[in-house]
Amino acid sequence: MPRSEKKLIRQIRRLAPPGPSVVTGIGDDAAVLRIPAGHEILVTTDFTIEGVHFRRDWHRPEIVGWRCLTRGLSDIAAMGGEPRAAFLSLALASDVPQSWVNKFLRGLLELANKFKVPLAGGDTAQSLSGIQADIVVLGSAPKGKAVLRSGARPGEHIYVTGNLGGSASALARLRDALPLAGEYSRHLRPVPRVELGRWLRKKSMPSAMIDISDGLSTDLEHICEESHVGAEIDAEAIPRARIGRGQRFVDLDYALHGGDDYELLFTSSRRVPSKVAGVPVTRIGRTTRAPGLRLVDKDGTMKTLKAKGWEHFR
Amino acid sequence: MPRSEKKLIRQIRRLAPPGPSVVTGIGDDAAVLRIPAGHEILVTTDFTIEGVHFRRDWHRPEIVGWRCLTRGLSDIAAMGGEPRAAFLSLALASDVPQSWVNKFLRGLLELANKFKVPLAGGDTAQSLSGIQADIVVLGSAPKGKAVLRSGARPGEHIYVTGNLGGSASALARLRDALPLAGEYSRHLRPVPRVELGRWLRKKSMPSAMIDISDGLSTDLEHICEESHVGAEIDAEAIPRARIGRGQRFVDLDYALHGGDDYELLFTSSRRVPSKVAGVPVTRIGRTTRAPGLRLVDKDGTMKTLKAKGWEHFR
Numbered sequence: 001m002p003r004s005e006k007k008l009i010r011q012i013r014r015l016a017p018p019g020p021s022v023v024t025g026i027g028d029d030a031a032v033l034r035i036p037a038g039h040e041i042l043v044t045t046d047f048t049i050e051g052v053h054f055r056r057d058w059h060r061p062e063i064v065g066w067r068c069l070t071r072g073l074s075d076i077a078a079m080g081g082e083p084r085a086a087f088l089s090l091a092l093a094s095d096v097p098q099s100w101v102n103k104f105l106r107g108l109l110e111l112a113n114k115f116k117v118p119l120a121g122g123d124t125a126q127s128l129s130g131i132q133a134d135i136v137v138l139g140s141a142p143k144g145k146a147v148l149r150s151g152a153r154p155g156e157h158i159y160v161t162g163n164l165g166g167s168a169s170a171l172a173r174l175r176d177a178l179p180l181a182g183e184y185s186r187h188l189r190p191v192p193r194v195e196l197g198r199w200l201r202k203k204s205m206p207s208a209m210i211d212i213s214d215g216l217s218t219d220l221e222h223i224c225e226e227s228h229v230g231a232e233i234d235a236e237a238i239p240r241a242r243i244g245r246g247q248r249f250v251d252l253d254y255a256l257h258g259g260d261d262y263e264l265l266f267t268s269s270r271r272v273p274s275k276v277a278g279v280p281v282t283r284i285g286r287t288t289r290a291p292g293l294r295l296v297d298k299d300g301t302m303k304t305l306k307a308k309g310w311e312h313f314r
Numbered sequence: 315m316p317r318s319e320k321k322l323i324r325q326i327r328r329l330a331p332p333g334p335s336v337v338t339g340i341g342d343d344a345a346v347l348r349i350p351a352g353h354e355i356l357v358t359t360d361f362t363i364e365g366v367h368f369r370r371d372w373h374r375p376e377i378v379g380w381r382c383l384t385r386g387l388s389d390i391a392a393m394g395g396e397p398r399a400a401f402l403s404l405a406l407a408s409d410v411p412q413s414w415v416n417k418f419l420r421g422l423l424e425l426a427n428k429f430k431v432p433l434a435g436g437d438t439a440q441s442l443s444g445i446q447a448d449i450v451v452l453g454s455a456p457k458g459k460a461v462l463r464s465g466a467r468p469g470e471h472i473y474v475t476g477n478l479g480g481s482a483s484a485l486a487r488l489r490d491a492l493p494l495a496g497e498y499s500r501h502l503r504p505v506p507r508v509e510l511g512r513w514l515r516k517k518s519m520p521s522a523m524i525d526i527s528d529g530l531s532t533d534l535e536h537i538c539e540e541s542h543v544g545a546e547i548d549a550e551a552i553p554r555a556r557i558g559r560g561q562r563f564v565d566l567d568y569a570l571h572g573g574d575d576y577e578l579l580f581t582s583s584r585r586v587p588s589k590v591a592g593v594p595v596t597r598i599g600r601t602t603r604a605p606g607l608r609l610v611d612k613d614g615t616m617k618t619l620k621a622k623g624w625e626h627f628r
Binding site: 044 | 337338341342344345346347349351354355357358359360361363364365366392395399401405434435437438439440441442443444446450451453455457460462463464523524525540
């Protein structure tokens with residue numbers, strides 16, 4: 001192991017917040033963890049890759065670190081789970097300055113501290129080129145209570161939390177080399193909906209749930225495929241992000257297909273309050289027996305909604 | 315998500331062995347797992363990076379896949395744990411042919427099946443260049459029984475399993491573009507010592523344990539640092555791998571500093587049988603109150619043993 005890696009591990013070990021789930025953290029062959037009796041374990045892993053998920057010339061390292069952990073916490077939120085510990089595997093090319101790494105860790109640990117999630121381990125390696133980070137988040141939920149993608153039934157309501165399209169719109173501004181005002185940069189630091197997901201699970205509200213990381217259309221398709229249902233979405237009902245000084249709504253396409261918002265999308269046979277844990281919850285459509293996704297305009301015209309897989313830089 | 319990634323996920327989902335710990339596997343926001351009541355969770359993550367841990371022109375893809383999972387299983391073995399599920403995050407550049415991926419998965423799943431470890435999730439991504447794989451293995455051990463690196467005391471025996479230096483010697487042969495006979499290629503497919511580690515833990519034999527991934531000298535240093543002890547190793551006692559048609563012993567340097575053997579190194583106050591679960595166990599030295607590592611020659615001369623961090627291609 002090169003000395004720089006050893007230094008990095010020591011640095012993470014020093015900065016990582018402790019947590020009650022961690023019996024033995026960084027510095028052994030494996031971390032040792034405990035979760036409450038009667039709980040099941042949730043595990044999610046997400047890559048963050050330079051040139052694919054971020055660009056060093058566009059994204060500040062604090063933001064890359066924050067978003068790296070957001071991806072994992074958001075997956076646990078989408079199961080209605082409680083995050084217990086995170087693990088970071090980080091590969092760095094030799095041209096990545098230590099200051100970049102410090103700021104990356106600062107951003108990641110800021111979010112870890114916010115949710116009291118200890119960094120319990122991981123791996124460091126030299127990369128031949130660029131930066132590759134893999135975040136693992138381990139969580140838990142009471143036995144049999146984790147919310148899956150596969151539980152939706154025809155005739156249920158479809159809900160979404162917060163608003164959509166802000167992250168894709170901010171990214172478009174970065175691509176056009178336009179300055180990012182506060183409103184935009186907020187969209188680059190999405191807060192995973194952990195409290196909201198947990199509240200919904202406790203109330204047994206959602207029949208199926210997913211987080212919106214690939215865009216509304218793609219993630220809705222995931223629920224529909226796993227649950228064997230179709231969906232109709234009311235275009236007018238989709239809560240669009242407002243951006244810039246003028247607080248104008250983002251284009252519908254950003255809200256439909258833009259990724260990285262990390263809001264929750266879920267189905268329920270029940271009426272859900274319009275605000276949960278301080279976050280708006282909006283009914284945007286209904287599940288159907290007929291397969292496929294459809295978009296309904298304000299004049300009632302229905303057209304096929306195609307899931308456009310979100311890719312950051314294309 | 316590009317279509318090719320979706321295809322890859324489907325492929326893994328189809329090929330992955332099922333397992334009793336997995337409630338919900340690939341295809342949701344997170345996997346849902348169960349471990350036996352009274353057990354603690356073990357988690358380890360390990361990168362396998364093209365150009366750092368393997369070279370596509372040297373290592374067959376089946377071997378890369380096998381070794382990728384070996385790294386994780388070996389960490390669980392070093393805790394005396396039971397592997398429960400694996401997660402694979404795989405980033406591939408667009409020039410990596412599907413046939414490479416198929417063979418890589420075949421090698422990885424061959425080992426997964428051997429140890430009945432289900433592949434319960436992971437992530438796929440496009441990489442800008444090369445191949446990056448991160449393997450996560452989740453295991454378990456009875457509460458308070460996982461074997462740490464930090465439990466060694468002065469005056470204990472130091473043991474090693476199997477023999478050392480085979481992997482480094484085979485790698486040197488690859489580097490020199492020499493053909494690999496069966497004896498060598500066996501060293502490129504190390505079998506993690508899961509049964510042996512579990513047996514030792516059940517018998518409460520080891521006070522501290524680690525797997526030899528970075529080389530004997532470096533991994534012994536890890537135990538010594540975490541346990542605040544020193545160590546004396548008898549050069550003559552180190553079990554060296556035999557290679558090639560002539561079955562000659564590898565050079566001492568390979569056995570002392572070569573990585574990737576995935577044998578277990580442990581300390582114990584007790585006498586351990588010379589064979590456990592069909593694998594030789596050899597006493598190679600003792601822990602000391604005086605810090606640092608020392609190597610004792612056959613004539614009794616003692617010299618400082620420097621931990622030479624193992625790097626694959628330097």
